[in-house]
Amino acid sequence: MPKEHEQSLDPAPKSPRPAPTEMSASSLADRVRAAAPGLAQLVARAEAAQQSRAVTEAERGAPRWTDVFTTQFTEFSNRPR
Amino acid sequence: MVVAPRQQPPRPTSTGAWSGMRGVVDIPAYVLLQPTTLCNLDCSYCYLPHRALDRRMSVAVAEAVARTVNTWAQQVERFSVVWHGGEPLAAGREHLAALMAPFQGVEHHVQTNATLIDDRWCEFFQQHQMEIGVSIDGPPIGPAHRRDRAGRPAYERILHGIERLRRHGIRFAVICVVSDPRPELARPLYEYFCQLGCYWLGINIEEREGVNTRDITLREEAVRGFWAELTAAWAADPRIELREVEWALHYLAAALRGQEDTVLPRRRDPVPTIAHDGRVVLFSPELAGFDHAPGYGDFALGNVLDTELATIVAAANQPRGWLAEYLTGVERCRQTCPYFGFCGGAHASNRYFEHGRFDVTETEHCRNTKIRLLEGVLDHAQGA
Numbered sequence: 001m002p003k004e005h006e007q008s009l010d011p012a013p014k015s016p017r018p019a020p021t022e023m024s025a026s027s028l029a030d031r032v033r034a035a036a037p038g039l040a041q042l043v044a045r046a047e048a049a050q051q052s053r054a055v056t057e058a059e060r061g062a063p064r065w066t067d068v069f070t071t072q073f074t075e076f077s078n079r080p081r
Numbered sequence: 082m083v084v085a086p087r088q089q090p091p092r093p094t095s096t097g098a099w100s101g102m103r104g105v106v107d108i109p110a111y112v113l114l115q116p117t118t119l120c121n122l123d124c125s126y127c128y129l130p131h132r133a134l135d136r137r138m139s140v141a142v143a144e145a146v147a148r149t150v151n152t153w154a155q156q157v158e159r160f161s162v163v164w165h166g167g168e169p170l171a172a173g174r175e176h177l178a179a180l181m182a183p184f185q186g187v188e189h190h191v192q193t194n195a196t197l198i199d200d201r202w203c204e205f206f207q208q209h210q211m212e213i214g215v216s217i218d219g220p221p222i223g224p225a226h227r228r229d230r231a232g233r234p235a236y237e238r239i240l241h242g243i244e245r246l247r248r249h250g251i252r253f254a255v256i257c258v259v260s261d262p263r264p265e266l267a268r269p270l271y272e273y274f275c276q277l278g279c280y281w282l283g284i285n286i287e288e289r290e291g292v293n294t295r296d297i298t299l300r301e302e303a304v305r306g307f308w309a310e311l312t313a314a315w316a317a318d319p320r321i322e323l324r325e326v327e328w329a330l331h332y333l334a335a336a337l338r339g340q341e342d343t344v345l346p347r348r349r350d351p352v353p354t355i356a357h358d359g360r361v362v363l364f365s366p367e368l369a370g371f372d373h374a375p376g377y378g379d380f381a382l383g384n385v386l387d388t389e390l391a392t393i394v395a396a397a398n399q400p401r402g403w404l405a406e407y408l409t410g411v412e413r414c415r416q417t418c419p420y421f422g423f424c425g426g427a428h429a430s431n432r433y434f435e436h437g438r439f440d441v442t443e444t445e446h447c448r449n450t451k452i453r454l455l456e457g458v459l460d461h462a463q464g465a
Contacts, residue, residue: 028419031459032336038462042316043334046327049319 099415101345102425105397108153111161113354113366114138114146116172116180122194122235125226126258128291128367132167133230140179142359142385147183149390154186163190165366170197174205181209192216192256194227195242196235203249213253215243215279219270226260247278254281262286262299262449264306271314274321283324284311286449290367290434297445304449308457325450329458332423341422349425351397359386361393364407365430377403377433407432407439414442424451
């Protein structure tokens with residue numbers, strides 16, 4: 001009979017207050033602008049790959065796993081709300 | 082072609098202006114069900130407390146879930162039932178078939194460690210038109226975290242199961258846990274999965290969750306470098322749909338257009354997870370299966386054996402207890418975090434297991450899987 005795992009949740013001690021991240025929204029926007037040329041190439045690459053896959057998926061007529069299994073990325077479901 | 086930023090709609094130039102993820106959808110996209118708590122493996126990073134015990138879901142629980150789900154499925158284009166564990170295949174074909182039988186008009190998915198897959202399971206998958214997700218962590222380099230109770234690496238048994246899938250022409254997605262992300266690991270890892278033949282890849286950086294209390298603090302440079310190199314490997318050969326990188330690019334494309342506030346769903350999906358005994362947890366499947374969390378009990382918001390699933394889910398829009406505390410934390414994320422438009426707020430389980438409460442904001446999971454991901458993709462783009 002296997003021994004059951006100890007059910008010790010042992011969370012870290014309660015934090016006194018939330019810890020906001022250091023980077024501001026404007027600096028993230030600045031980062032995006034600074035990376036824009038390379039980023040545009042990557043985005044084009046992604047869109048081309050996704051279009052190619054969409055053709056395959058349509059021919060297959062089956063659901064895409066990405067649409068469903070989003071346990072870690074619950075906010076990233078492809079489905080419209 | 083470089084896409085020039087445009088002025089409309091307004092950009093959330095200060096934190097707190099993000100408009101997505103307010104409230105909870107009436108009908109989720111999917112439910113997760115735990116056919117058994119048992120897993121035949123004993124991975125070192127696993128969060129599940131009862132994985133050595135075979136506590137099986139009863140058909141009565143599945144029927145109770147199906148009463149709501151079948152109604153939901155009639156109202157939407159697609160609805161999915163995800164069988165998750167423990168190891169779902171450890172429930173056996175006959176029992177899994179009995180649990181699946183009450184559901185109508187849904188798509189079935191399973192996340193498996195693949196070690197039990199044989200020809201009969203492949204026939205089962207095809208008969209039930211199931212979509213398959215396999216958990217495998219890449220080539221056997223370094224310590225074997227995915228192992229059985231005797232401490233033996235599970236790698237060869239996982240490969241055997243995958244070979245069965247390939248012989249039957251069954252496509253599969255992969256979830257890969259990375260415990261030690263660093264730049265030099267990224268390219269071989271991606272190339273390995275290209276060779277393996279999966280069509281979709283999700284990377285989970287190890288998290289401190291549940292009964293996994295290992296210190297998972299990682300160096301920022303290593304994690305950012307990992308994501309940057311993974312982006313480079315994917316860009317050179319984007320044959321696999323790479324969850325993290327492609328979602329980061331989805332967000333960054335919107336940011337280039339000045340539309341970064343349009344990416345998040347308008348309302349949050351509650352991700353109902355039904356444990357083997359009918360208890361329901363919302364928002365974080367990793368919270369299911371615990372009984373005595375100090376101050377929070379079992380996290381369950383109801384049990385389908387005495388309350389309709391639809392009623393339990395609807396209560397999320399009048400949150401109480403830990404749910405109200407979690408949604409307070411989400412609003413704090415909205416107010417303070419410039420990455421909120423990409424992330425939607427730290428996950429409930431990470432808040433609890435890292436900080437002991439739900440109303441905190443940034444977690445180690447946020448840093449490793451959201452912030453450093455986005456920054457790593459930007460690093461690669463800037464150097465490209």
